[in-house]
Amino acid sequence: MSKPLRIAVLGCGFMGRAHSNAWLQVNHFFPREHTPVLKVAVARPEEKEKLEKFAKAWGYESIELDWRKAIHRDDVDLIDVCLPNNMHHDVVIEAAKAGKMIVCEKPLAMNLAEGEAMVAAVEKAGVPNMVSFNYRRVPAISLAKQVIDEGRIGKPFHYRATYNQDYTISADVPQGGMALWRLDAKVAGSGVTGDLLAHSIDTAEWLNGPIVKLVAYTETFIKQRKHAETGKLEPVTIDDACMFLAVFANGSIGTFESTRYARGRKNYNTFELNGENGAVFFDLEDPHILQYFRYADPTTGKKIEDHLTGWQRIHVTNFEHPYMKNWWVPGCTIGYEHTFINSFADFLASLEGGPKFEPTMRSALRTQRVCECILQSAREGRWVEIPA
Ligand SMILES: NC(=O)c1ccc[n+]([C@@H]2O[C@H](COP(=O)([O-])OP(=O)(O)OC[C@H]3O[C@@H](n4cnc5c(N)ncnc54)[C@H](O)[C@@H]3O)[C@@H](O)[C@H]2O)c1
Numbered sequence: 001m002s003k004p005l006r007i008a009v010l011g012c013g014f015m016g017r018a019h020s021n022a023w024l025q026v027n028h029f030f031p032r033e034h035t036p037v038l039k040v041a042v043a044r045p046e047e048k049e050k051l052e053k054f055a056k057a058w059g060y061e062s063i064e065l066d067w068r069k070a071i072h073r074d075d076v077d078l079i080d081v082c083l084p085n086n087m088h089h090d091v092v093i094e095a096a097k098a099g100k101m102i103v104c105e106k107p108l109a110m111n112l113a114e115g116e117a118m119v120a121a122v123e124k125a126g127v128p129n130m131v132s133f134n135y136r137r138v139p140a141i142s143l144a145k146q147v148i149d150e151g152r153i154g155k156p157f158h159y160r161a162t163y164n165q166d167y168t169i170s171a172d173v174p175q176g177g178m179a180l181w182r183l184d185a186k187v188a189g190s191g192v193t194g195d196l197l198a199h200s201i202d203t204a205e206w207l208n209g210p211i212v213k214l215v216a217y218t219e220t221f222i223k224q225r226k227h228a229e230t231g232k233l234e235p236v237t238i239d240d241a242c243m244f245l246a247v248f249a250n251g252s253i254g255t256f257e258s259t260r261y262a263r264g265r266k267n268y269n270t271f272e273l274n275g276e277n278g279a280v281f282f283d284l285e286d287p288h289i290l291q292y293f294r295y296a297d298p299t300t301g302k303k304i305e306d307h308l309t310g311w312q313r314i315h316v317t318n319f320e321h322p323y324m325k326n327w328w329v330p331g332c333t334i335g336y337e338h339t340f341i342n343s344f345a346d347f348l349a350s351l352e353g354g355p356k357f358e359p360t361m362r363s364a365l366r367t368q369r370v371c372e373c374i375l376q377s378a379r380e381g382r383w384v385e386i387p388a
Pocket residue numbers: 010011012013014015016042043044047067081082083084085087105106107132133134177178179180181195
């Protein structure tokens with residue numbers, strides 16, 4: 001039986017588009033009881049014209065220029081937060097008080113204190129909630145999780161993650177405004193740590209368990225940039241690049257690197273986990289491939305004597321691969337936008353008695369805590385232990 005799920009999407013930028021598309025598509029590929037209805041699109045009054053075009057393009061029934069009004073509408077069940085980071089806290093708390101379900105983009109918040117208040121609010125209200133760490137639902141990454149959980153990697157030794165881009169190398173790139181609010185610490189909270197490493201940390205802890213301590217170094221290469229809103233040259237206080245060493249609870253050690261100054265890299269989100277019996281490697285710029293190295297049999301631990309031993313490139317498009325039986329036929333790839341569709345499919349299933357959705361805001365708070373420890377470590381130039 002179909003049950004309308006009336007959605008307000010807040011923000012009509014990059015994620016507003018990705019989420020609108022996913023809500024429209026999800027039931028075509030993953031039949032669920034809930035039928036998403038794009039009820040209202042929300043942006044600021046100064047973007048009315050852009051919002052109208054957005055609403056028309058995606059088939060929204062209405063628009064609102066005041067996010068509070070959208071939250072308190074009786075014909076809205078779910079608030080989908082696709083707004084810059086400095087708005088997540090107020091919007092989520094207001095939505096929780098109004099008893100609405102909440103989807104929130106990552107990073108959860110500007111800082112840990114905000115994140116804690118948000119978790120307290122959603123838990124007090126008892127509203128279903130999720131944070132959009134969508135890379136967990138790249139089928140190749142879900143397959144990596146399966147391979148690790150099956151014991152095929154064995155005792156892990158090394159975790160290695162990168163998340164590199166190159167779009168801020170020019171000193172002429174301003175800070176502030178559409179998309180470039182990421183360069184303004186007052187709006188973003190932090191630089192690559194919250195924006196990119198939050199993804200790497202969520203994936204790493206999901207695959208390899210909790211990080212117990214770390215030491216970080218951050219750099220801001222361009223110290224002043226014109227601010228898009230004031231037109232003035234203003235100090236840049238975000239981290240342009242961040243590297244950290246990590247020790248995991250399982251005894252393995254990790255390196256993490258993120259920058260927006262890696263000339264040639266656009267969305268180079270990679271990880272490799274090397275264990276005693278095998279290894280996995282993933283690169284988001286080649287998203288349908290999981291590389292797997294098989295050294296020993298997971299059940300006997302014995303070396304597999306095989307002259308063909310080597311890295312396998314698994315084309316993750318078979319029906320038996322995560323999510324893929326709901327898509328096309330084997331050999332046909334899916335892409336970036338599908339990670340959001342897979343996420344909403346799981347979220348809707350969780351509302352209908354399926355497995356609990358992860359990550360909730362409570363789980364995403366963990367990533368926020370690690371980010372906070374990274375920034376603290378870089379500021380103080382020392383190792384920081386991460387509370388469990
Ligand atoms: N999961 C991912 O892979 C991923 C990717 C990109 C961005 N994000 C996250 O998504 C969020 C949004 O990022 P984006 O790239 O879509 O940003 P964006 O700049 O493209 O869009 C932001 C939108 O928010 C709207 N907005 C800003 N202030 C507002 C206000 N006061 N009232 C109503 N609307 C307002 C803007 O009009 C714009 O439409 C951020 O938290 C970001 O970190 C996640």
